[in-house]
């Protein structure tokens with residue numbers, strides 16, 4: 001059984017990460033489909049999929065969709081309990097859900113949700129998407145409805161921010177200004193209250209009192225909710241570190257993207273986690289023989305060295321064929337080098353690369369996802 005087939009069979013969470021544009025969303029969708037084909041109840045959380053891929057997963061106009069069985073399993077080969085559900089993140093909606101969950105009552109919930117500052121914050125907070133991906137993961141995990149949850153990660157430059165996102169939220173809640181803002185609601189020292197009022201008055205002169213009122217009432221509205229967020233952030237951390245969670249790092253064979261993958265792997269390790277598979281996406285097709293380049297080069301030379309005949313057309317055709325052998329030999333050299341570099345990078349991460357060739361078409365329909373899946377799973 002291949003490494004990825006094994007992960008698909010035994011793990012509960014697969015996180016697909018990697019730098020921008022390498023194929024995270026594609027890999028996540030293909031792995032989810034392959035997992036369902038192996039008989040598991042799978043949910044895939046995708047982030048910003050290409051329009052046609054979203055349509056394929058039934059996400060046109062929906063954020064959640066169970067993919068029809070006769071579409072993903074047209075030959076009826078998958079075991080009966082298998083299912084495939086796709087979800088798309090809507091960051092602000094999920095954050096609203098969180099607020100609703102941790103609010104003490106409907107009044108507190110409505111006060112926060114209706115707050116103008118919150119409305120701006122919920123959409124624009126940096127790292128929100130990373131945080132929401134983790135939130136959604138935890139939510140799905142809690143339902144117990146899925147054997148396997150495949151998570152795509154956002155196309156940010158800081159693509160591993162999702163690992164830190166829960167901690168960042170805790171830091172925000174621990175922030176001094178935040179605490180001061182909350183202080184009056186908690187009956188803390190009057191001194192803090194006075195200093196804060198001065199600060200708020202000055203801030204009001206700069207940004208307008210309406211804005212400041214929004215901000216202050218936003219923080220006050222949060223009173224008593226930090227505990228919920230904190231517990232949740234810890235739970236997400238525990239889930240990511242669980243032995244049945246696996247990290248699938250995706251890279252392209254380009255040197256810069258391999259360098260980034262190495263950097264990612266180090267950060268994953270820094271968090272006490274491990275890279276369980278390295279997917280090398282968009283590689284050149286493999287040549288069957290190890291010495292393909294030498295063999296092809298020899299054929300080219302033999303054709304060129306052939307003495308001229310009295311058939312000039314045949315001679316010209318021979319030279320053209322020699323050129324093609326040369327081109328193939330060049331490709332074989334590059335393909336072998338690609339694999340050597342990828343193998344070296346994977347070895348440093350304690351794994352072996354899984355190769356997915358560059359297809360001659362985009363990966364937007366179930367057929368293409370299956371094709372990618374066959375390469376991933378073997």
Ligand SMILES: Nc1ncnc2c1ncn2[C@@H]1O[C@H](COP(=O)(O)OP(=O)(O)OP(=O)(O)O)[C@@H](O)[C@H]1O
Nearest residue numbers: 020021022023024025026155282357358359362363
């Ligand atoms: N092996 C492949 N062969 C051909 N096309 C591919 C392959 N892998 C991915 N693609 C195509 O490349 C494009 C980018 O892939 P994808 O959206 O999965 O990347 P991503 O890592 O999720 O990007 P982002 O960082 O922007 O989220 C898509 O159009 C996809 O169909």
Ligand SMILES: [Mg+2]
Nearest residue numbers: 024025047155
């Ligand atoms: Mg993507």
